[in-house]
C-alpha cells in the first residue's frame with residue numbers, strides 16, 4: 001500500500017473527485033484522515049501500490065495536488081530505544097524487536113493526523129514531515 005497526500009483547492013473541493021476516481025479506476029482509495037472544508041484542504045489516502053501511477057494521474061488531471069512522501073522521519077542517532085513510543089501507535093507502525101530496539105514502518109504511519117509517538121519521545125528523535 002502507498003499513502004498519498006491529496007490537496008484540494010477551493011476551485012475543485014466541491015467536486016466528487018475521489019468517488020469518481022474509485023468508480024472509474026475500480027481501485028479502493030482508503031481515506032485515513034482529512035482536514036477539509038469548502039475552502040479546500042487535505043486528505044491522507046491509502047491505495048494499493050500497483051495502482052499508484054494511474055491513481056496519481058487521475059487526481060492530477062482533475063486539479064488535485066498529489067504528494068507521495070514519507071510522513072515521519074526518525075533520527076536513529078537520537079533514539080535510545082526507550083520504548084515510550086511503541087505502545088502508542090494506533091496503526092502498529094512501531095514494533096519492538098527481540099533486543100528491545102524499536103523499528104518504524106514509515107509506510108504504515110499516518111503522520112500528523114496522529115503524532116502520538118513524536119509527542120511522547122523524550123529524545124525528540126521523531127519528526128513529523130506531514
Ligand code: SF4
Nearest residue numbers: 089109110114115117
Ligand atoms: S505518528 Fe502515530 S501513526 Fe505514525 S508512527 Fe507515530 S504513533 Fe504511529
Ligand code: SF4
Nearest residue numbers: 079080082083085121
Ligand atoms: S520514544 Fe523516541 S527515544 Fe524512545 S524508542 Fe521511541 S523514538 Fe526512540
